[in-house]
Amino acid sequence: MALFYSVRQLEEMEMQSALPLWRQILLASAEESGITPEQSLEKMGAALDAMIAADADYDPGQSSHSRLIGGDGERMRRYVAQGETICGDFVGRVISGAIRMGECNACMHRIVAAPTAGACGVMPAVLLPYAADHATPREELIAALYIASGFGMVIATRASISGAEAGCQAEIGTASAMAAAALVYLHGGNAQQMSSAVAIALKNMMGLVCDPVAGLVEVPCVKRNAAGAMNALCAAEMALAGIRSRIPADEVIDAMRAVGALMSPLLRETGEGGVAASPTAVRFRNDFFGK
């Protein structure tokens, strides 16, 4: 049995102890891994630093080996900077950040898998603009990453975080749920609200297939990071407003696993279904791989 196996357990941990939930997640996981709490904090701090560095490392002129990916994060950033977006500055920066990080990943930069490399854009896309606008201290961001990892572990344990096993709902869906929980934490919400945010985020991504064009972590993966980040904002706002998920988070996670098991292998990272099977994608694959 993994350390954190149900969202209910995380809710109870918060209710039954005076220690903040993130701190309990830190202590329990450090003990399990045989490291000190200080070492764990250092490691999580390094993950945060690597996210910040990866975002700063974005190169607008770079494109991926396949040339399908590159420059869109910058396009979005310029558009947001002009101040005429539909959703405003914050949301614009979230979208831009998600695309930038997805592009960094496709272009072989150093990123932080959260929970996977293909979904690495979601978490920093919401955390970094939030921190900038609310002057969030570094310690709080690290605490939010512990919250995200605790809920993420429940999803990984009860369902999956692998696109090959359960489709994109398990990758971008999980990233979105983890980011939603982190946002609720940062904005002062409790574990029950985090739980609702996780449930809402996963329900809204239920059934999402993994259909990478030519098998590459590029199309549609990069733009789905933006969708996952937006979905995290939406789920966190609902939960903070006091909206409860009618279905408990653990049951949503179990449903997500069941949906993954029902998915055809064509829709689980094989690059043979979904948009990967579209005529344009097939043409691209044949050109790129020369067959």
Added chain:
Amino acid sequence: MDIFDLIGPIMVGPSSSHTAGAVRIGLACRRILGEEVAEADITLSGSFAATGRGHGTDKAIVAGLLGMAPDDVRVPDSFSYAQEKGLLFSFAFGDIPLAHPNTARLVLKGERGAEADIEAASLGGGRIEIRRLGDMSLRFSAEQPTLIIRNEDRPGNVADVSRILSEGKINIATFQVNRNSRGGEAVMVIECDTPPDETLLRRIRALPGILRAVYVSQE
């Protein structure tokens, strides 16, 4: 599972299996060889062959052979570092029968003459497994400190090795023994909870009947 499997690993993109796992395969093979790699003939099979180039699997394996970690920003430029360091490498694409979908075969020569022929699979999420070493089928993750010991197949070797580990207060997590034929050569694969130090390795190497002991660490 660890929380740093959810926030992490820190790695060079784009794929935990085809890039980070591939670096780890290169690293594990380098450590199995036990010295700087001079020549590497690499065969990519299955999905590694189909989408490896697009995921930088080739650059990633060479990076690992050079001793780079999955989060080393030099991974994409590993080919030019290989040239600098005099590592000669070649890639072939082909199906290795009955192998895991993400499999690489590495035939290595070291700069002091060591040789190794290794098959390794990338299982997903950056986790890897060595599946074949020379003519020995075996399975180990290289996710824990691992001792690979080639020995003459005769009574007492396993007991001698475990005694030395116990005297060094090394707890054994898993212990596999494989052999080709009775009285021939055998391979012990020992995953430990903590890394054995140089003294222990020297004592094991000095045992009668031990032909070679390689230590594969995890950083």
